[in-house]
Amino acid sequence: MEFTKMHGLGNDFLVFHGHQALPDNVSDLAVKWCDRFFGVGGDGLVFILPSEKADFRMRIINSDGSEAEQCGNAIRCVAKYVYDHKLTDKESITIETLGAGVQPVSLKVENGVVQTVRVDMGEPILDGLAVPTTLEGNPVLDRPIEADGREFNFTAVSMGNPHCVIYVEDAPNFDLGTWGPKLEVHPYFPRKINVEFATVTSRDRVEMRVWERGAGPTLACGTGACATLVSSVLNGLTDRAAWIGLKGGDLYIEWNEEDNHVYMTGPAAAVYQGTIEA
Helix, strand or coil: CEEEEEEECCEEEEEEECCCCCCCCHHHHHHHHCCCCCCCCCCEEEEEECCCCCCEEEEEEECCCCEECCCHHHHHHHHHHHHHCCCCCCCEEEEEECCCEEEEEEEEEECCEEEEEEEECCCCECCCCCCCCCCCCCCCCCEEEEECCEEEEEEEEECCCEEEEEECCCHHHCCHHHHHHHHHCCCCCCCCCEEEEEEEEECCEEEEEEEECCCEEECCCHHHHHHHHHHHHHCCCCCCEEEEEECCEEEEEEECCCCCCEEEEECCEEEEEEECCC
16 A cells, blocks of 8 residues: 655554555554654544545544544645645645544645645634543633542544643643543543643643643644644633644644634654555
8 A cells, every 4th residue: 555654743544545444454454653762653544535425535534543633734635735746726625524623735846845724723612521531611611630649630623533732831741651541541531632831932832742642742733732822812821823832843733713723834744655565
């Protein structure tokens, strides 16, 4: 099978095109191929498939074999792939996702190559039971949560996939590997959760590190950046547009007051092409 290795700010994927559906053994393939020692290595597999609702359809399989409802970095990679590979000549396209429906995407093109991608990520879901959590409330804002004897406070946001945003003093140096996996499987979260640890440095900048459900620590998370901006606005910590600083680089996130949609702008890059045996 032919693939292209791509990443959005270091959140990396094996991208496949030309299939009509997912392979039957796709979960096993994801575990094998995403292994960074015995496989190609990646945070997940991305399949670009035909869509009856949009220009393209995206399916994402995490490195543990589970399926992700949405991924902001992956959708930027898909947008760059389809334009750079001449599957479309439009600079505004739509991409169907599993958890967030059809999302409009705008491409900034220079000399025939996509430089950045702006994605309409839709409206954030703030109702606690819909995120989903086991907690009632709309929003679930600054709620206490305990893990292994330590208490945090979190805000719950879904961007088509669930997020738990926690504010800490020093996100870049926070012990992600200890607390991320404990909070991911907390009983409050019936479908597990993505965990963001964030530090607000100004009204227009937040430093964030992420533990992704099904993938572990990643260099960037687009939906997590969106959830962090929404949480920060709800908690009165930032303006409605801000830079979210991730380990792999920055994303610009806007929560538009008029349409209530969240917009994400950032890069995507192709690394190399290859062939791998199924």
